[in-house]
Amino acid sequence: MSTISPVVVALDFDQQQAALNFVHQLDPTQCRLKVGKEMFTHFGPAFVKQLHSQGFEVFLDLKFHDIPNTVAKAVAAAADLGVWMVNVHASGGRRMMEAAAQSLKTFGTNKPLLIGVTVLTSMEQSDLLEIGIDQSPEQQVMRLATLAQSSGLDGVVCSAQEASLLKQQLGQGFRLVTPGIRPAGSSQDDQRRIMTPAEAKAVGVDYMVIGRPITKAADPAAALQAILNELA
Numbered sequence: 001m002s003t004i005s006p007v008v009v010a011l012d013f014d015q016q017q018a019a020l021n022f023v024h025q026l027d028p029t030q031c032r033l034k035v036g037k038e039m040f041t042h043f044g045p046a047f048v049k050q051l052h053s054q055g056f057e058v059f060l061d062l063k064f065h066d067i068p069n070t071v072a073k074a075v076a077a078a079a080d081l082g083v084w085m086v087n088v089h090a091s092g093g094r095r096m097m098e099a100a101a102q103s104l105k106t107f108g109t110n111k112p113l114l115i116g117v118t119v120l121t122s123m124e125q126s127d128l129l130e131i132g133i134d135q136s137p138e139q140q141v142m143r144l145a146t147l148a149q150s151s152g153l154d155g156v157v158c159s160a161q162e163a164s165l166l167k168q169q170l171g172q173g174f175r176l177v178t179p180g181i182r183p184a185g186s187s188q189d190d191q192r193r194i195m196t197p198a199e200a201k202a203v204g205v206d207y208m209v210i211g212r213p214i215t216k217a218a219d220p221a222a223a224l225q226a227i228l229n230e231l232a
């Protein structure tokens with residue numbers, strides 16, 4: 001059983017060395033790392049391998065959204081890279097998610113967790129309406145999470161605001177990965193559906209993705225430690 005904290009630090013840096021200088025201050029037994037579109041586009045699989053060589057588990061947050069065949073091959077490529085978690089957009093639909101889940105079966109116990117993105121934490125009801133979805137964020141998250149679960153995924157990305165409902169409806173074993181975590185008093189930035197680390201812990205989220213409150217802090221390592229203290 002892993003004793004790593006639920007914190008997944010979002011490494012959204014535009015300079016590889018700045019990211020590595022920060023990572024050198026971290027302990028892989030205390031947190032995991034997330035590599036997203038910015039760093040993967042700049043620095044590629046070699047950067048992920050470098051984090052692995054330092055002992056970190058990596059969430060590759062590329063949010064694949066394409067036809068089933070393409071997504072299945074992309075998640076298999078992520079599994080070849082040895083990442084701990086990979087994700088797809090649940091709005092890609094059942095056949096896409098089933099193809100992704102199927103393609104990971106050959107990896108056995110080395111399979112990464114396969115997670116579906118529901119409604120981005122930067123979105124609120126008015127954003128959904130503008131793209132033709134006349135539902136509350138909670139209703140839309142519930143719909144996509146139910147679809148993701150029945151398509152064979154291990155969990156979803158949602159906001160902590162939906163966590164209680166999802167745990168109640170979909171069970172404790174279905175993983176909830178929640179960005180939009182903001183320590184009290186920190187900037188909301190472009191996030192809309194937010195919670196503090198302590199609140200997110202109380203509603204039972206499994207993994208908290210936290211970026212700017214840590215990486216943009218004057219002392220990032222101290223900012224991470226303060227969050228770990230809040231969760232202890």
Ligand SMILES: O=c1ccn([C@@H]2O[C@H](COP(=O)(O)O)[C@@H](O)[C@H]2O)c(=O)[nH]1
Nearest residue numbers: 010036119120121179180209210211212
């Ligand atoms: O719904 C989502 C899905 C992914 N993200 C990603 O998480 C981090 C959050 O960073 P902060 O700086 O803590 O806001 C970022 O990499 C996003 O791409 C998300 O925020 N919401």
